[in-house]
Amino acid sequence: MLQGIKRAIGCALFAIGLGVSPAQALDADAVSGLASEDFATRMAAIDAIAASSDAAALELLQLLQNGEVYLTEDGQVILEFDEIVDAVTLEPLDPEPDFYDSVIVNNRMRSKLSTAIAALSLLSDDREVRYDSARALEDAEDPQLLPVLAKALSTESDPEIRALLVHTRAVLQLKSDDPDARLQAAEALGESNQRRVRELLAAMLQTDASGAFVEPVEEVREAAEKSVKSIDRRLLLIDHAARLFSGLSLGSILLLVALGLAITYGLLGVINLAHGEMLMIGAYATYVTQTIFRQHFPEAIDWYVVAAIPVAFVVAAAVGMVLERTVIRWLYGRPLETLLATWGISLFLIQLVRQIFGAQNVEVSNPSWMSGGVEFMNIVLPYNRIYIIGFSFFVLALMWLMLSRTRLGLFIRSVTQNRAMAACVGVPTSRVDLMAFGLGSGIAGLAGVALSQIGNVGPELGQSYIIDSFMVVVLGGVGQLAGTVYAALGLGVFSKFIEPHIGAVLTKILVLALIIAVIQKKPQGLFALKGRAAA
Amino acid sequence: MSMDARYTPQIEPFFSRNGWIALALLSLLAFVVVPSLFVFVPDTSAFHISAYTVTLVGKIICYCIVAVAMNLIWGYTGILSLGHGLFFALGGYAFGMYLMRQIGRDGQYQSDLPDFMVFLDWKEYPWQWFGTDHIVWALLLVVLVPGLLALVFGFFAFRSRIKGVYFSIITQAMTFAFMLLFFRNETGFGGNNGFTDFKRILGFPITEPPMRAALFALSAAALIGAVLLSRHLIRSKTGRILTAIRDSETRLMFSGYNPVQYKLFVWTLSAVMCGIAGALYVPQVGIINPGEMSPANSIEIAVWVAVGGRATILGPLLGASVVNGAKSFFTQSFPEYWLFFLGLLFILVTLFMPRGIVGLVNQLRGSHK
Numbered sequence: 078m079l080q081g082i083k084r085a086i087g088c089a090l091f092a093i094g095l096g097v098s099p100a101q102a103l104d105a106d107a108v109s110g111l112a113s114e115d116f117a118t119r120m121a122a123i124d125a126i127a128a129s130s131d132a133a134a135l136e137l138l139q140l141l142q143n144g145e146v147y148l149t150e151d152g153q154v155i156l157e158f159d160e161i162v163d164a165v166t167l168e169p170l171d172p173e174p175d176f177y178d179s180v181i182v183n184n185r186m187r188s189k190l191s192t193a194i195a196a197l198s199l200l201s202d203d204r205e206v207r208y209d210s211a212r213a214l215e216d217a218e219d220p221q222l223l224p225v226l227a228k229a230l231s232t233e234s235d236p237e238i239r240a241l242l243v244h245t246r247a248v249l250q251l252k253s254d255d256p257d258a259r260l261q262a263a264e265a266l267g268e269s270n271q272r273r274v275r276e277l278l279a280a281m282l283q284t285d286a287s288g289a290f291v292e293p294v295e296e297v298r299e300a301a302e303k304s305v306k307s308i309d310r311r312l313l314l315i316d317h318a319a320r321l322f323s324g325l326s327l328g329s330i331l332l333l334v335a336l337g338l339a340i341t342y343g344l345l346g347v348i349n350l351a352h353g354e355m356l357m358i359g360a361y362a363t364y365v366t367q368t369i370f371r372q373h374f375p376e377a378i379d380w381y382v383v384a385a386i387p388v389a390f391v392v393a394a395a396v397g398m399v400l401e402r403t404v405i406r407w408l409y410g411r412p413l414e415t416l417l418a419t420w421g422i423s424l425f426l427i428q429l430v431r432q433i434f435g436a437q438n439v440e441v442s443n444p445s446w447m448s449g450g451v452e453f454m455n456i457v458l459p460y461n462r463i464y465i466i467g468f469s470f471f472v473l474a475l476m477w478l479m480l481s482r483t484r485l486g487l488f489i490r491s492v493t494q495n496r497a498m499a500a501c502v503g504v505p506t507s508r509v510d511l512m513a514f515g516l517g518s519g520i521a522g523l524a525g526v527a528l529s530q531i532g533n534v535g536p537e538l539g540q541s542y543i544i545d546s547f548m549v550v551v552l553g554g555v556g557q558l559a560g561t562v563y564a565a566l567g568l569g570v571f572s573k574f575i576e577p578h579i580g581a582v583l584t585k586i587l588v589l590a591l592i593i594a595v596i597q598k599k600p601q602g603l604f605a606l607k608g609r610a611a612a
Numbered sequence: 613m614s615m616d617a618r619y620t621p622q623i624e625p626f627f628s629r630n631g632w633i634a635l636a637l638l639s640l641l642a643f644v645v646v647p648s649l650f651v652f653v654p655d656t657s658a659f660h661i662s663a664y665t666v667t668l669v670g671k672i673i674c675y676c677i678v679a680v681a682m683n684l685i686w687g688y689t690g691i692l693s694l695g696h697g698l699f700f701a702l703g704g705y706a707f708g709m710y711l712m713r714q715i716g717r718d719g720q721y722q723s724d725l726p727d728f729m730v731f732l733d734w735k736e737y738p739w740q741w742f743g744t745d746h747i748v749w750a751l752l753l754v755v756l757v758p759g760l761l762a763l764v765f766g767f768f769a770f771r772s773r774i775k776g777v778y779f780s781i782i783t784q785a786m787t788f789a790f791m792l793l794f795f796r797n798e799t800g801f802g803g804n805n806g807f808t809d810f811k812r813i814l815g816f817p818i819t820e821p822p823m824r825a826a827l828f829a830l831s832a833a834a835l836i837g838a839v840l841l842s843r844h845l846i847r848s849k850t851g852r853i854l855t856a857i858r859d860s861e862t863r864l865m866f867s868g869y870n871p872v873q874y875k876l877f878v879w880t881l882s883a884v885m886c887g888i889a890g891a892l893y894v895p896q897v898g899i900i901n902p903g904e905m906s907p908a909n910s911i912e913i914a915v916w917v918a919v920g921g922r923a924t925i926l927g928p929l930l931g932a933s934v935v936n937g938a939k940s941f942f943t944q945s946f947p948e949y950w951l952f953f954l955g956l957l958f959i960l961v962t963l964f965m966p967r968g969i970v971g972l973v974n975q976l977r978g979s980h981k
Contacts, residue, residue: 342777346777347777348777348780348781350911404959404963407963408962408963411962411966412776412777413686413690413692413776413777413780414918414962414966415962416692416694416777416780417911417914417915417918417958417961417962418958418959418962418963420911420958421915421954421955421956421957421958421959421962422955422958422959423955424951424952424954424955424958425951425952425955425956425959426955427951428948428949428951428952428955429952431948431951432948544784544785544788544907547781547784547785548781548785550781551778551781551782580796581792582789582792582793582795582796583793585788585789585792586789586790586792586793589782589785589786589789592782592785593765593768593769593782594768596772596774596778597768597771597772598772600772600773600774
């Protein structure tokens with residue numbers, strides 16, 4: 078059975094091979110080298126076959142890699158398709174041998190094979206195949222590749238692939254015996270953005286045990302040193318870009334979480350310790366949406382996240398409004414008690430979710446258009462993070478429009494500024510409280526959708542972000558969106574820039590200390606409303 | 613907003629006559645009856661008190677001390693701390709260091725260092741452990757570490773007039789940050805396992821009944837001390853100012869007082885009381901780990917006081933006992949419902965029993981005392 082499948086595959090490969098070029102291009106001596114008992118001869122045979130750089134060679138090496146090149150007892154190299162054929166002539170053997178065995182491929186041969194196969198694939202007609210093999214060769218260290226690279230470069234027209242190949246060639250040329258080639262390579266590699274290349278160049282500047290430089294020619298050393306510096310600068314830049322990105326990513330999540338918090342705190346003077354559980358509810362709403370899509374609309378599964386956005390908003394907002402009506406509104410004017418009551422709500426909700434969905438994390442998967450990432454220099458920016466950054470600014474824009482352009486927004490702003498006065502002129506403050514609380518919770522639900530795409534979804538989901546987002550509110554002050562935005566992004570970026578130096582835990586402590594220091598000067602937060610409105 | 617006048621004592625007696633009698637009876641119970649029933653009465657007797665009960669009650673007594681401390685800062689001064697669990701745990705860790713030293717070479721690796729340090733391949737004690745083999749220094753640390761932390765933190769917080777929910781949230785962040793810090797192995801306090809496997813205090817084995825009884829009696833003494841101290845404080849002029857801070861800080865300031873120093877004093881005192889409670893708690897329970905610093909623990913302390921009744925003498929004691937009694941009942945019999953119960957307790961007490969059990973009883977009696 079298995080043998081049958083192998084045959085079928087072999088046949089197909091063989092046919093492709095035949096179609097591209099005549100099989101007799103293979104050198105019989107090289108192929109018979111594979112039959113040798115001697116390891117070095119077998120290695121040399123692979124080199125020799127690869128050097129012929131045509132499609133038949135590629136095919137033979139691939140078969141070898143799969144263990145489908147065989148040896149007869151008298152040392153003939155054969156392949157097995159529908160019938161048993163000689164590896165060079167492809168003539169069927171007559172009579173068929175009774176006994177044959179795979180050519181032994183050990184680990185070193187295997188790695189040589191994969192390099193050789195990648196090198197041969199560089200000549201493929203398919204751009205994707207060439208690109209993949211150029212990528213695969215990036216870390217190659219075998220100088221024997223040089224001729225193949227030269228050949229590939231002579232025909233390659235795609236700029237991206239060319240750049241990769243030039244880079245690989247330069248790395249290999251660093252080991253060349255020719256000082257001019259080394260010099261050129263050292264200069265060219267200044268354009269590299271790889272740590273590995275930097276180490277290679279730096280190694281040339283070292284002295285060996287006898288005190289002589291590894292690189293004897295001074296000119297080459299100078300070029301290498303210059304390139305090391307230029308790579309260092311680039312690496313630092315990339316590093317900063319990466320941190321900036323992860324800082325923005327963290328900041329945008331904090332922003333999503335803190336937006337709702339800031340509204341309810343600004344309006345009601347109430348810190349809602351159950352806010353984190355609204356995130357959790359949003360994330361579980363996403364999970365339920367995903368389950369429903371899997372069962373009923375499997376063809377549209379990729380779009381479940383989009384459907385989850387309104388679902389999470391509505392569910393979280395509804396829960397929030399129920400809480401406002403049943404618990405929180407009875408505690409207005411007693412903010413400290415509200416803190417305790419909302420904590421109680423949070424415990425209750427966590428346990429409730431545990432009972433319904435189990436204490437384990439549930440599985441929420443990225444839709445296909447959110448997995449993977451875009452490559453920038455040599456870092457990968459995951460799509461899900463990019464989408465979340467975009468999403469949080471989208472939510473921010475909606476919030477801003479809502480607060481500045483709608484009647485409800487006007488009411489919310491007026492009650493935030495002066496509750497008694499707003500009530501006097503006929504603003505239904507109690508309804509506004511309800512709507513605002515629902516809005517804040519709904520936004521937390523949206524944040525839950527975002528969090529479900531980057532982390533685990535479990536009953537304790539809300540707890541992990543909530544303290545940080547309180548810090549955002551404390552730092553940013555309330556009453557203005559701008560404060561929350563600056564504080565969230567600032568804290569996110571700041572944390573990510575500090576983290577590599579002192580670790581995540583000390584960063585948290587430092588952030589706390591800084592916030593306390595900031596409130597020494599600005600007790601109401603960085604962006605508090607001025608004047609009487611702040612009271 | 614403002615509390616009724618009945619909560620600020622006029623020139624009240626220190627305790628009522630019944631109060632003094634209750635105190636005397638409780639002291640008798642704590643110092644004589646329980647220890648002797650536990651140590652001298654054989655297990656077979658119906659009057660014997662099991663080690664489990666003594667430990668449980670001893671633990672609750674430590675919680676009561678914390679509740680009294682919390683009542684000082686929240687009940688009387690109106691500052692809700694969500695970080696008192698930190699001070700409690702710091703006191704526990706300070707004394708825990710001494711207990712770890714007392715293990716000597718009886719650990720699993722028979723080393724002079726605690727097992728977790730051997731495990732981390734450390735060769736000597738880090739600086740934080742300096743002097744902790746002396747019980748006097750360890751006891752000083754129990755007071756100094758929470759006290760100094762509270763002093764510094766409070767100085768910056770009160771000076772910039774952080775109050776209300778802001779203050780609560782910041783204290784919560786503080787305990788959260790410390791929890792993360794103590795979870796790290798490099799901090800030098802055993803990482804997430806913390807300290808455990810204690811063997812002896814001053815050379816006496818820690819699990820033997822006499823030592824347990826002594827710890828129990830010490831905890832009771834500390835609790836009585838804490839109650840008397842807070843009662844004395846509240847009756848004093850300082851106490852009046854503290855309640856004035858709670859009821860109207862602005863007005864107090866316009867009357868020419870600087871509330872910062874009063875707040876700082878009561879906040880630090882309260883932290884030290886928690887530290888002492890932690891130090892008594894650890895040898896009885898036999899373990900301390902960073903979980904004690906989790907924000908949830910600190911909030912629970914607040915609810916003990918809320919359940920019992922804020923700004924009352926008995927309230928914190930009742931609250932800590934009732935909630936913790938319920939906790940050990942639930943976690944044994946219906947572990948999955950404990951969080952439901954606790955959550956509902958938070959909600960219902962704040963909604964329907966703002967004055968706690970004591971307030972409810974007073975209401976039922978129709979008295980104003």
